[in-house]
Amino acid sequence: MKILPNRRFESKFDNLLKKAPPLGRLLSSLFGLFELFILEFFRKIDKKFHIYTFGIVNKYVLKGRWGGKVVPLNKNISVETKFASSQEILGLLSKSKVVGISWCYCRAIQRKYNKPNCDHPLHTCIHLGFGESLYEIPFKSSKLKRVTKSEIKELLEKCDERGLIHQLIYFPNPQFYYLVCNCCSCCCVVLNKFLKTGSPQIIKSDFIAETDLNLCENCGECEIWCNFGARIICNDQLQFNSIRCFGCGICISKCPNNAIYLRKIS
Numbered sequence: 001m002k003i004l005p006n007r008r009f010e011s012k013f014d015n016l017l018k019k020a021p022p023l024g025r026l027l028s029s030l031f032g033l034f035e036l037f038i039l040e041f042f043r044k045i046d047k048k049f050h051i052y053t054f055g056i057v058n059k060y061v062l063k064g065r066w067g068g069k070v071v072p073l074n075k076n077i078s079v080e081t082k083f084a085s086s087q088e089i090l091g092l093l094s095k096s097k098v099v100g101i102s103w104c105y106c107r108a109i110q111r112k113y114n115k116p117n118c119d120h121p122l123h124t125c126i127h128l129g130f131g132e133s134l135y136e137i138p139f140k141s142s143k144l145k146r147v148t149k150s151e152i153k154e155l156l157e158k159c160d161e162r163g164l165i166h167q168l169i170y171f172p173n174p175q176f177y178y179l180v181c182n183c184c185s186c187c188c189v190v191l192n193k194f195l196k197t198g199s200p201q202i203i204k205s206d207f208i209a210e211t212d213l214n215l216c217e218n219c220g221e222c223e224i225w226c227n228f229g230a231r232i233i234c235n236d237q238l239q240f241n242s243i244r245c246f247g248c249g250i251c252i253s254k255c256p257n258n259a260i261y262l263r264k265i266s
Contacts, residue, residue: 007201009173017086019175021133024176027251031066031171032178036105039189043109054189055199067201068167068175068181068190069174073160076249077207077262081227086137087206087264089166093152093180095137099129100146101155110187118186120162126180134175163225165191165248168201174203185227195227205247207262211240215259222251222260 001008014024058066074088087089087216103122110116126147141181156166167178167190181193209230211222220233230244231251252260 001081009175014173018135021135021176024172025131025133027064027172028170028176028178032128032131032169035169039105040109051195052197055193055197058200062171064199064201065172066170066202067174067194068169068183069177069203070205070246070248071166071168072205072207072247072249072254072262073156073166073173075157076159076252081262081264083206083264084138086134089156089180091114091251092137092168093126093151093253094142096132097129098126098147098152100127101125101151102127103180104187106189106192107184107187116186118184120184120187121158124155124159124164124182126237128178129179130179131176160250160253163227163250163254165246165250167191167266170203191227202246204245205249207247207249207258208242208245209247209249209251210263211238212259212261213238215257217257217259219256221254222258226249227255 039054042057045051045053047243052221058064061250069109071087071089071092074090077083077088082257085095097203101123103123104125107118107120107124108121128145159166162184164184165188167181168174169179169181170177181188181190185191185195190202194200216238217254218236218238222231223233223240227248227250228244228246230241230246232239249261249262252262
C-alpha cells in the first residue's frame with residue numbers, strides 16, 4: 001500500500017461548508033447523482049488509453065475531495081469505550097435518511113468485464129436520499145425508508161463477517177457523504193485504487209486496532225484479513241504498523257483469541 005499524508009480540509013471553502021452544512025449536502029447529493037455516469041465515462045477512457053483517469057482528475061481537479069472514510073461496526077468496539085453515534089456505522093445510519101440498498105457498481109463492472117474471483121454479494125451499497133453532514137448527525141432523528149433497521153443491521157454484519165470495509169463515500173470533504181459502501185479490495189474503485197496509488201483518498205476511522213500480546217498467539221489470522229497491511233507475521237511474531245491501521249475492526253472478529261480491540265484515538 002502506498003502511504004500518503006491525509007489531505008487537510010481547512011480552506012476557506014471548508015470553513016464555509018462548516019458554517020453552512022446545507023451547501024455541503026447539496027454538493028454531495030449532486031455529485032452522488034452523477035457518480036455512476038462519471039465512473040463509467042472514466043472507465044471507458046481508461047480502457048481505451050490505459051490510464052487511470054479518475055486518479056488524475058481527483059489529484060489535479062477535485063484535489064482529493066472525493067474518497068471514502070472508514071467507519072467500524074459497533075460490535076467490534078469494546079463496550080467500555082465511549083463513542084459518538086457518528087463514529088460507528090449503525091449509529092450513524094440510524095440518524096441518516098436511508099432510502100434503500102442497491103447493487104455495487106464496482107463489483108458489477110468487474111464481473112462483467114474482468115471476471116475476478118470475487119464471490120461477495122452485489123447488493124451492498126446503502127443509498128441516502130440527500131447528502132448528509134457529520135456536523136449535524138448528533139441532532140438528527142432516525143428516518144429510514146424502504147429498508148428496515150434490521151435489514152441494514154443484517155447486511156452490515158454479513159459484510160463484516162466477509163471482511164468488507166464499511167466506508168462513507170464523501171464529497172466535497174469527509175464531513176459530507178452520499179453513500180455507504182461495503183468494499184472489497186479486489187473490486188472497489190475507492191479501496192482498490194487507494195491501496196495501489198493512494199488516490200482517491202481514504203480517511204481513517206476514529207479508532208486504531210491494538211493487540212493484547214498476552215493473548216496473541218501469532219497465528220496470522222489478522223494478517224490474512226487486514227486489507228491495509230498493518231499486521232504482518234515476521235519470524236513467527238506479529239509486527240503491527242500503526243500508520244497503516246485504518247481502524248476498520250475487521251481483524252477483531254477474525255482473531256480466535258480475542259486479542260485485538262479498537263481503541264478510540266484521542
